[in-house]
Amino acid sequence: MRARRSLVPLAAVVVLATRPQLSLAHEHHHDGPADPSIPIDSILKLHILFQAVVWTILFPTTMVLGLIRHRLHVPLATVSLALTTAGYFFGHGHGGRSFPHTAHGTVASLLVFYLFAQMALGMYLKLHLSWKAEGRIRPVVLGLHGLLGKTFPILGWVQMVLGIATLQSWCFGGHLGQCLAHYIMGSSFVAYSVILLIMLKAGAGWLARRGRSQEWFDSWVICLWGLVNSFTEHHGGPWTHKDLQHTLLGVVWFFGGAAGIWTSRGGKRSIFPGIIIGITGWAMSGHAQALMLSTMVHGLFGYALMAAGVARVIEVCFVLNDRPTGESDTSPDPTSSDELTGRSDWSPVRAFQLLPPWLLTAAGILFMSATDEELRWADGNGIDHITWGLIDFSIAFFLFVWFNILLDLYTTSGGRYGARVSARSTTESGPWYSRLGQEGGGGIRNGGANGPRADKGGYGDHGSEEESSIEAESHVLFDEGDLDAEEIDPFDDERLQSRQAKVRGS
Known part of the structure; x- marks a missing residue:
């Protein structure tokens, strides 16, 4: 019976995939921009609502539930697929x-096959087939x-940006290049914000085990992006300002x-990514535009970016x-990758550390909203x-x-083994974010952020065998490929329940 239910959304996807006349075009398509004087009907509004909720809220939540091996992952994925399928039909049946x-529209049609592949893979995992090649x-x-x-989440972001541009008939003709520049660069700042948050809350151990600082990776991206921009910003003809x-x-x-x-080699912290962001904001704050509104919005974007660089x-x-995130003042050698000298107590994210990613998010949204067409539309509406x-x-x-x-849903659920967090309650182990599992904050295992405890006996006191086993299963986002912990198939319900019962019994 359960298998039949799970086949229903799959059948809907198959219907979409095999109906190219529905997925590629419909009777409301034409050449040239849309007429904004014609209102959108309730069916198209439902399309926008369904897809916005599914791709902004439901699918990202489903992704996190999958990462933490939560039992609601499959039900929520099924609901999300059903809703996005309905939204797809609404997008092709409106007046x-x-x-x-x-x-x-093109990306929406491609996503049909993408969703079909994802659902097919999930169904295969739930079937638990027993055959010779299953192990491989x-x-x-x-x-x-x-x-x-x-x-x-990335696909949803791209599709929603394209949807807004389609709804407003932006980015046609000669405006395409500017739209791409603003949307790509603005999205990059938002993505940078997300990366910084991940590293703050779940990536300290991953960085420490590799002996790298966040700025080392940031600098590589900045350097390569600068190399491309140095040769692509002039498109022939006379040079302009x-x-x-x-x-x-x-x-x-x-x-x-x-x-x-160069300055962030060996895991050292560097100020240069922040300085470069600040310089970019300074340059953009004085970037003259055709409209006063556009000049003011670009200035606001520049100020936000300058503030992000200074805050960084x-x-x-x-x-x-100059210490890595997650290192305390008592760490013997916070830059060391050695298993013994590089350990330290886990320290929570400080309030000020949330300011740079927030400013980057704001700067990214401001820049994405600063195209000529968008601001001409805003100016025309007063x-x-x-x-x-x-x-x-x-x-x-x-x-x-x-x-x-x-x-926080990910980290407070124990990361990869979300249902198998430490048997000790979070109220006993300190702050709510101490999913790393140890009282007073966990030490760094192998340079990571969740290893043997550094309290009550020093670095050599690893506690009981049961505690060590539990701690080994309570780790952070980037540990998925780095630990020797036994791999748990999230779709193996019987084994999953057995392991949960074992941890609770500990």
Whole structure:
């Protein structure tokens, strides 16, 4: 009976995949931009609502539940698939305003096959087939299913951005290049914010085991991005001030990133990524635009980016005192990758450390909303830069709190083995974020953030065998490929329940 229920959403996906006349076009498609004077009907509004909820809320939550091996992962994935399927049909069955063929529709059609593949992989894992090649095939299917699931938030973000542009008929003709520049760069700042949050809350051990600092990775991205921008910002013809500014920003990023790579070798912290972000914000704050509204919004973006860069430098130099995140003041050698000298107590994220990622999120949203078409539309509707900025800050706050909710759901559930967290309650083990499992904060195991306890007996006191076993299963996001802990198939319900009962009995 359960198998039949799980086949229902799969059948819907198969119908979509085998009906190209539905997935590729419908009668409301035409050439040229949409007519904004024609209102959108209730069916299209349902399409927008369903897809926004599914791809912003449900699929990211499903991804986290999958990472922590939660029993609600499969039910929520099924509900999400059913809702996005309904939303897909709404998008092809509406009246009112009609739209041209766009990338939004093309990506939606490709996502049908993407969702079908993800559901098929999940169903295979739930069937628990017993055949000769299962031992070799199942790990591959499990890894592919997890990889596809982790890309859902990225796909949802891209598709929603394309959907907004389609709804407003933006980015057509000569505006495409500017849209791509703003949307890609703005999204990159938001992605950088997410990466910083992940590293703050769940990646300290991953960095320590590799003997690298966050700035080493940041500097490589900055350097390579600058190299590309140095040769792609001028498109022939006479050089303009904008061409020179954009090209020189690429040069600054290239050499500044190289300086960051060199100075962050050996796990050292570096101030240069923050300085480069600050310089970029300074340059953009004075970037002249055709409209006064556009100039003001670009200035606000520049100020947010400058503040992010300054805050990042303050965080590294004065909040952390050049130590890696997660290292305490009593660490013998916070930069050491040695198993003994590199251990230290886990310290919680300090309040100031949330400021740089928040400012990066705000800067990214501001830049994404600063294209010529968007601001001409805002100017035509009598919106000033204060109102526009408050709208952007509201979106940024929503995204920031949602990023933190998802990360905290992951970390407070014990990371990879979410259902098998320490038998000791979080109230006994200190702050709510001490999913790392140890009283007073866990030590770093192998340079990580959740190893043998550094309290009550020093680094050599690992507690009882049962505690050590529990602690080995309570680790953070990037430990998935690094530990020797026994792999648990999240779709093996019987074995999963047995392990949970064993941990609770400990």
